[in-house]
Amino acid sequence: MRIACPYCGPRGLEEFLYHGDASVRRPEDGGAVPDQAWTDYVYLRENANGPHRELWYHHAGCHAWLVVTRDLRSHDILGVTAARDEA
């Protein structure tokens, strides 16, 4: 697999680490109460049958966190953006 890092260009899979679902959002309540929203954020993940937004880390490159949109059926990569631009 190849990922087109917005900073480094297309690079081989071995340079990246996978981190999982990019669509989950950290609750913004300060974290005082460990409620369901927090449990969902940390533990609950969709098993998408199709396009999936996921986080990859260019650890052997520029250290950028990337949001990669990938079709989990075909492994086709549909888009790559820097995570900092997504927030």
Next chain:
Amino acid sequence: MTAHRLPAGGLIDRGRPLGFTFDGKRYQGFAGDTLASALLANDVRLVGRSFKYHRPRGLIAAGVEEPNALVELRSGGYREPNTRATVVELFEGLEARSQNRFPSLKFDLLGVNSLLAPLFAAGFYYKTFMWPASFWEKLYEPAIRRAAGLGRHSRQADPDTYEKSHEFCDVLVIGGGTSGIAAAREAAAAGARVILCDEGFAPLDLPDAANLSVFMRCTVFGVYDGGTYGAVQRLTDHLPASHPSARGGPRQRFMKIVADRSILASGAFERPMVFGYNDLPGIMLAGAVATYVTRYAVAPGTNAVIFLNHDDVVPNVQIMADAGIAITAIVDVRATSSEAVRVLSHRIQAPVFAGAVIDRAHGSTAVSGVDIIDARGTKISVPCDLVAMSGGWNPVLHLTSHLDGKPIWDEAIAAFVPGTLPHGMQVVGAAAGCGINANIQPLWLSGQHPAKSFVDFQNDVTARDLILAKQEGFAAVEHLKRYTTLGMATDQGKTSNVNGLAILATETGKTIPETGTTRFRPPYTPVALGVLAGPHRGKYFKPTRLTPTHDFAVANHATFVEAGLWLRARYFAQGTEDRRAAVFREVDAVRNGVGFCDVTTLGKIDIQGPDSVKFLEFVYANGWNDLAIGRVRYGLMLREDGFVMDDGTCARLGQQHFVMTTTTANAAKVMQHMEFCHQVLAPALDVCFVSVTDQWAQLAIAGPHARRVLQRLVDPPFDLSNDAFPHMAAAVPTICGGIAARLFRLSFSGELGYELAVPARYGNALAAQLMQTGADFNITPYGTEALGVMRIEKGHPAGPELNGQTTAHDLGLARLLSRKKDYVGRALAARPALTDPHRPTLVGLKPCDRRTILRAGSHLLRPEAALTAANDEGFVTSAIVSPTLGYPIALALLANGPARIGETIRVYDPIRNGDVLADIVAPVFHDPAGSRRHA
């Protein structure tokens, strides 16, 4: 003489004879031969014994699809099993041996396995599990293991070397046949960067062009996501061991090829006919016979019967006839033979039996004749020493299905053709089903001998096995494969898959498209594990990081230990000291004099920017707002799930400038985590950070005399006094006359201590300078062992306690958890289960007798409790014999630990016969008041 070398022709060099051995016997071939063609030229037709039944087998094919002629090459550690003789280039001195025979190829005692055939019928492996266990262990398993198998491992380390490369191109052409060459020429002429890989060694007619790279002896074995292809090039397999390139040079190269587009020109494999005793040596694919004639000038026989069901065979039969092979009969399955066959038969004066089939072959170790059943059902026996068969061609579409592409059945040519293709791939020529199987009339099973009609030669699967599998309910194609082993092993069904599933379709009354097909997985042909490892093995499996004081440590006789990628000094033995004596001496020096230790391996992260404090507040569980410039603070990091991730210190060097340390083990992980926190969770924060672990050599200088030694290094007017530079102070002085340094007053040992960092290039010099400057205090270098001993004496949690399953509460650090801010891990750390006092919590242990050693990993139970898992209350995490206390101590995680200080607990280690009572104590064994570090 049956098979023989022709007097002229072929792509061999008759001026270069080559000697080789097969099963110890010497033979001669020519440059340009394969092992297979050279054996045939010497009339060696029996080349192996079959997998289960040990039946005599000969060559069927001339290329990679050969299922029978598996040989062992070379000897000693170089021995390699399961190589197809058809792809082995002959060289002077080649040693090859047949496989799977006992004691010799011609007199195989296990040939009696044919009598045991029912034992090996479809599903035999699964059925044996239903037999009584004692039978299985004592009788069947040894018998099956002895009888069935493919080749032997050398049981020695592979002495060859391998390499890896990355290649990039616009167009990758796979296969150097007519279609592949045409494609490569076109693409190169258009200006594209082209790579052509061909698995063979025949010279290709391609132009010399800078944008065209040709890799011979190179198999593209797999297709991967994103236009990535795996290939192996055999660099020296075709050379004698004495050849300069074979000595020292890599044997094979693993290539990752990245290509925008690929052209698959892999051609087609010919299908065998399935009839009785079709596995006898001398029964070959018609195209293979023609290849042996034209390329190698070898006639595999003298009297041939042709068995065909389509017209592609015609030119190949002409080639045989032109080479002087007498064509005794042409058996044409089709009721009305085609015009092409009729013309051929007339030209070569060979009788045609139209609408006929071969019922069976005769012969013991080679074919001696066949029984033909003609259109009227009459049996006609014809003597022959060669059967050239062709049931049609199968496109070689393996690579098209590696990414889940499903082949499609093309009724017109009775063959599977590529279906959905990997992105960027295009298939051309016979691989796409173009120009093959003219006027074909499929025939899947011929004659009345299904139990001896072989479908998969390599796995000894017969038509009867397939019929039986269907009767026993394994009628789905994927089940059929597993139940009968059809299409498994090194061969992957190259000659057998389509015949097998067509017979299944016939049995189930379904069409072939309804029956489906198994898909192929990489590798297309076997790949040596050594070439995938490449040079990354042994010492070079991973890089080694050396500390900036490594040379100093070597010169001072350090014994080293691996810590992740790092090589760290473990202890510095003097004279005849053993490890224990060295460690005790080093600890004594720090507790009572002064010592120093390289702590460079701790991760160092330099953090700058206006929002540095906000960022630290977010990543650490404790507070940072009030940390003054020139001060250091202990920091605790949690994961978002509330468990402890790492700990360390962070010093404030300026209003917007901090330097963080992490543990050695977690340095990269913490960096990644902080990048995540910044880029994903809090991108609005204006902060930058970078790892400076490698940039600074950092040495801990510890002991009651530490200040006196350091005083002599630090440039004036820097004031090291306790008032000016107290415990947990940080500064950026210069040392030794102007060298920039970072100085932290920190104590991991519990003694008066500093950590001094200088640019990494000064590491060895600083260590040498410390030895000289501190000589009158008998300054002592110490290693990780003494470091670890002293941290246990002080009860500092480290790797064994920061094990990913402990909380701040477990480690006695709950007071650090801020209640005033949001930070990573705050919410889930507050879950009741993570703060339950009954969780195993950090305590110290001392054996009641103050003598018996405690071992890490031992379990903790109440002294009166039964020795059951249900009564397990925790375990020992770290254990030493304390030089300072003079007896064994340990750190442990014990349920409700702090409330039980003063009680007695049983420390039980059933694996190493440990069973001792211990006092539960506070985890700080030395200087619990902490006054020494403030000295």
